Amino acid sequence: ILLQKLKLVGITGSAFLLLKSYLTGRTQRCEVNGSISGENDVKCGVPQGSILGPLFFLLYINDLPACLSKTKPRLFADDTNITAAGECLSDLEDAVNSDLEMLRKWLMANKLSLNVAKTEFQIIGTKQMLKKASVQQLKIHIQNIPIKQVFQCKTLGVTVDENLCWKSNTDNICKKISSGIYALKSIKEYVDQKTLVS
Secondary structure (H helix, E strand, O other), X not given: OHHHHHHHOOXXXXXXXXXXXXXXXXXXXXXXXXXXXXXXXXXXXXXXXXXXHHHHHHHXXXXXXXXXXXXXXXXXXXXXXXXXXXXXXXXXXXXXXXXXHHHHHHHHHOOOOOOHHHOEEOOOOXXXXXXXXXXXXXXXXXXXXXXXXXXXXXXXXXXXXXXXXXXXXXXXXXXXXHHHHHHHHHHOOOOOHHHHHX
């Protein structure tokens, strides 16, 4: 699949052949309790820890946004968020569920899977809208598996709450700073000021 996607983004000729030779003809074996397995051909994937691995992954998921028609995807490395905006909660529910089904099909076609246990949804809005949402109870699911609703989530290290008030995020930052200051205070008698500042 990756080789097909490399062609789709315009990698051809000797560059394609070089990447093809890098990705094919590899073998692997496993060691369990001191016993080593025989060699097996690696039929898919990229060498673990390789410099090209992250770039190949980005090329691999590059067409993911095209499968979504009712939500807006936000991708960063292997972290994907989809967002939908609107006034009518039932329309939002339909849009998200529809695109989650499209995403599931895209993942299957690309031999990837979604960790449903790590998948969450969050409603962000005014207090009035959130009150209405708590009565209506949105049902977001993937293949009839319900997705857990959260009232705050962490995305790219930032805590986002349902009102976008940033209190939780600010509290987390202050907590980290406070523990850092405490650690500096604890060692200040043993380290010169230049080292403390750096």
